[in-house]
Amino acid sequence: MAELFDYDAELRRYHRRLLDEMFVSPDDHVLDIGCGAGQTTRAAAGLAVRGSALGVDVSPAMVARARRLSADEGLRNVRFEEADAQVHPFAPAHFTVGISRFGTMFFADPIAAFTHIGRALAPGGRFVQLVWQDSRRQEWATAIHHALVGDDSPVPRATEKPFSLADPATVHGILTTAGFTDIQIIDVREPICLATDPEVAVDTVRVLRMVGDELARLDADGTERALERLREVMAAHSTGDGVWFDSRAWLITAHR
Template identity: 65%
Template sequence: MVESGAAGVPARVFDYDAELRRYQRRLWAALELRPDDTVLDIGCGTGQLTRDVAGVATRGSALGVDISPVMLEQARRISADTGVHNVRFERADAQVHPFPPAHFTLAISRFGTMFFADPAEAFANIGRALRPGAPLVQVIWQHADRQEWVTEIHRALASDGPAEVDGSAFSLADPDETTGLLTAAGFTDVAIAEVREPIYYGPDPDAGVDAVLPLRMTNDALARLGPGETERALERLRAVMAAHCSADGVWFDSCAWLVTATR
């Protein structure tokens, strides 16, 4: 996600690939890729997963869709530099985009399906784009109160008690509701399993602070503070990063769901 700067912080692209490296492996292990697959990656970001999939689907292809033009530009540039030719990227909202019907043999998403304005419509649209029997495999966040990175960052930046957490990233946290959405959209064999991995924010505390500044929740919290308060909040944030720093970098606990379903 690309965030606007706050408190003098310049806008830039957040590095989800670094943050979610452990979840990338868990999602990858759940895929059964074939050389002829035609894959849709929903919320592809800078396209790491899309490129990895295309590298296996050598006789097929991979399409990554996202709403961020900056991330898609980076995805295309990296793909061109690495010589991956059976991959392409398109700016599209998967909720309403007119995908070719019954076209894809697999749909995947690494934390890219929680932000739909109408998830029922979105999953129905994704379902129409899949061939009968095609799987949908995604990882989504559990509730915010199960995310150490959320509670710790908010605690550091709050000036007068706990700040309200933007719930959009956790909109699919209830497994029963998610199962119901997928079933109503025409999916079967819905299975939801807990996956718990730490997420990464850089090699040291300063890098950790720098890593989370582009996040909306960090920007929103800093925007509510005055100049003096901002400086103290950033000092508290650095202390939190230091408390979570070990020999291999800054890590925070997190909890997600691995969701599989069949069209």
């Protein structure tokens, strides 16, 4: 189920925001961390017409899909690798631009990972990434929590992935220690689309840890009641263009 989820559709508004900040030139060599199905990598390749773009992701299914889509578009300056950016042997100082759309919050050791990625960037190379803000600032997380617990209790602050980079001071410290400079962290607010219809949206969020953990604590009747409340929430946020929720992210730029 998770592999079939269309992250490109979910993050379509954030995709535009990232494109506006990438500033990829025709001669750039771009590294895309956590590329998923390769939408951002292909966009970068389309701008780096005399350069190249490499997308890496740990999901073999996503990498396979990215390769198929790139072949369909006839792109010749883009490639994809099934790889963990934390340890993959990138060519040193090769890439002039690094990008990531919600792909850097899952590192086991963020300082080591960003240091490793930094070594792959040429001196002066620019790194642009999007990461989620605090879970309590996500309408989707708040709505799902209230549906599962059945009341208006405060949403607990999540510090685990994918919210591990939600604190700007922590991010600034990590990137500074990893050798990055000129760090800027900008507040970005865009809606996300969970699915085309409410029932699919329920199936989609059931793969999230926050949902699975809560449902695991319930008996059969409690689970059914929680799922019914979840269906009602998704229906309330359904439009003719999908099931939409507000969200907040940080747009982070830095230089090597």
